[in-house]
Amino acid sequence: MAIDELFAQAGVDGRRLRRAVALLADGRWWSLADLVRETATSRRTIEALLRELPLEHRGERVRIPADQAKHYNTGTESNISDPVSHLMDIYGDTVARIGELIAKAPRGRHTLDHVAATADTVVRRALLLGERFWLPGARVLCVGDHDLTSLAVRMIHPEVEVAVADIDERILEYVDAQGLGVRTFWADLRLGLPPSARGWADLAVTDPPYTPEGVGLFVARAAEGLRDRDQGRILLAYGASERTPMLALKVQGALSDLNLLTEAIFPDFNRYHGAEAIGSAADLYVLRPTTKTWPSVASRVDKLATAIYTQGPQSVESAQSKEDLPGLAGIEAFAPGLLVGEWPRDLLPKLPRVRLSTWLAKPYAADPDRVAIAVPPGLEAALPRVLLASRARHVRVLLATPPPDLTDLLSPVYDLTAEGSILDAVRRPLPDHDPARIARRILDNAHGKATNSWREALISARNLTKKQARTLVPDWADATTLELPAHRLAALPHAAEDSLTAASQPSGAAEDSVPTTTRP
Template sequence: MEPDGVSRLLAEAGVDARRLRAVLALLSDGGWWTLADLVRETATSRRAVEALLREVGPQRSGERFRLPPERARAYGEPPGDAPADPVAHLLPGHAGMVERMAELVAGGPRGRHVLDHVSATPETVVRRALLLGARFWLPGARLLCVGDHDLTSLAVAMIHPGVEVTVVDVDDRILAYIDDRAGSLGLDVRTRWADLRLGLPPSAREQADLAITDPPYTPEGVGLFVARAVEGLRDPEHGRVLLAYGASERTPMLALKVQRSLFDLNLAFEAIYPDFNRYSGAEAIGSAADLYVLRPTTRTRPAVAARVEGYGTAIYTQGPQSVEARPSAAPDAASLLNSGPSGEEFEVLVGDWPKDVASRLPRARLSTWLAKPYASSPARVAIAVPAGLGAALPRLLLATRARHVRVLAESPAPGLGALSALYAITAEGGVADAVRLPPPAAPEDRLLRALLDNAHGRLANVWREGLIRAHGHLTKKGARAIVDEVAPWAADVTLLELPEHRLRALPEAVARSLRLAAQEHADGDARDGRDHARDDARGGVEPVRPLRDG
């Protein structure tokens, strides 16, 4: 093609033509470049790079492109150096950390498109950790990662071991992987399950000094994740929220909508680092995103409280919970509510049921059901779980004390096997019935059941009291020491925020705690026996010493 087509694209881009000239410079450097590499290296959208390639007519070898020297000279001088990276001078000293993060990222769970997962490059994750240390005083600080598919938590914990890191995420696979890697590396990283549409876990609220998030790139997704990040700050006036967000240079209105969602939360834009985050994918936005440093104001928390429940469940760009997805069909509520093994009526409806169905029944929101125990003790409860919220179902069942729970869900929910000690569950199609099992007889089963029956309580406290009931010789201190030994992850957490792998590990941990309690009892009896034997050898009574004058 003639250079005139290229000139037209450059003229149409105006001052933003620097991106296209950066693409031309790469094509002219003598090397071969894939489309994905051109996008990522220049932070230019895929559509813009494709349009330029059509006009420039490069040489091609498979999926790689380049310009011969005689063609390269036609496009003038390269654009020159890009703006300085704020931590570029620190990165050479952490090359080994980049390699380690590359291994951790490669071994992690594959991304889920319905959760808008796109992996940041290992270098980006390390640079995030370096920026935190360069901008803030981190010794003794607490960091909250609001979603962490990129494994930023591990990079921060390795580079800044004095930071206490908490991760909240809806993907149990990611939480299990972070726990496993953090354990093997000896890192101070704690994991909590949360679907942020239903709330932030109690143990993650008002505890962090800094929060970082790379949310779904919709106004709803960014607004919700940042709002939850603010809820996690213990001192909003001094805390910060770091946000990764990017949009194509072709869609400034989308960026404006997202920024408006941040303005609505009364957040100050302290800094924006352009194209700081780079990704393996996300070519529509140039495989890059800016890094925002947001500072809450005195008006931020009231704005969060007023808006956080209004974001809804459609926050993603893809899948059943995308902002453009059509609402699913309403359930056949009449048949669902009027049938059951006992013929009794349901007493409470949880979730989003049609307004004209069973209008006389009390209703509760999913978020409310998870947040606190229901005021009464209904025997039969019906729960409607929208598409995309299936991971919440095991927690919704744990939060329910009813004898019979009927669930309407559009897809099978993972993790129900962890509830086998609490419910007998049968499922057909999109309907599941969970019937509470009778109280067990075995001691280990009774203690496990006590934990499952009190899912809203602090796990370590409920566990401690259960051990004392099972072994009356234990003190509160002794019982808590046993819990800390067998389940250090149980401190300051409720059962509802435990990742699935922790729920599955609970029965064995409970059994071990009972064995340790019994062993301590036996050791105590043995000590008492030795003391009695010693007393008998001394005649059983200590001799009376004569009193001294004075």
């Protein structure tokens, strides 16, 4: 039989094929996607198997006919990948709630390699944390969280502080909207981990792009997020097809380069809606830093922060020459005092230059009147922060594509004009009314904690004490301005006005009128 030849070719890895055959013979109807996900086997391998089996069809679903099923029932149940299966019946309501949240969440972006994990997977991740680690008083950092693992952790372990660092503004707003006390920070990990998340967590969880570059970068940033360098752990979801062991080896090489101990691997622990090329599944790694991890992270993180995705303008296959940037010809006439980003070496060679990651990490020491910034394709999400990080009167930004409309977000600071893919931002004069002055002060001090700028502005506007002013600042402002998600930045003018209104109320009533959300 041809099926026997397939089993023989699979060798000791044939268990997954026998599992697929057993499922097809159990009387249920199976779609190709469900069979791939259930067996954690690549689509190509399952398709090859189906071609060799006697099948009956119901639409897109198939099964082995009942009169032949007894010849194929191989009985290959296994629990090796699921150490928390005994807990799942208890958390059925949580799985249902997470499933609803996943269904209503923003759609994944293929350019960010988003593939949604199943609700069952997300809950099992949270349960595994509680089974493997002592969580009271612990902090968990989700380095990227399209899967909404942060929400499951807070539902199941409300005693745990949880934070999310993500590039996707929609996810950050969605997580905030659930009101579960998850702290949210904007981050493009290629440019750095948010300062408030560095050295903050005891455990870090990440499900990164499945390239060696993506895994290496996300895991390195997760390591930077650990405060417990001896006992902290990183939980990594990573999967590869059974047909591509060399790709998995390259990823494991990236982990080895970071001198991380692989303490455990739970095979096929994670399941997904999609990603059929890798069996809609991924292993769960438990990684432990060693004393050699920290110098490895420090020396390698800049090298890792390159093209990291499998698709889009920042995929590992894409490349764009610095000389291809639109608007280069007019930069000399613009007469900048500083170049930020990657520029051709022979362009204005005597001007000082700053990398984008450095630009966002700390204020530039000098105070040039004009700054020119080059933003490469794939990094456009950083544009609002790139502009807020400047104190120059006039900023010109060169992009690969026309910029998005940032008027609502940046109008308190800049007048913006765009011509093609060139954006000019001219700093506006200081406003003359208090709410706008408070928002402007926070935005002008973008590298500093928003809480501090807000408090000082309230003290100046209403002659308050530090303690009085601090009670009027919402908890979500306890981050640098550059880390705040876009929906928080957009809300600043209204939130500043609310805090001033509260400051004018009688003592004791102010605290009740100021929104305090999100910080656990």
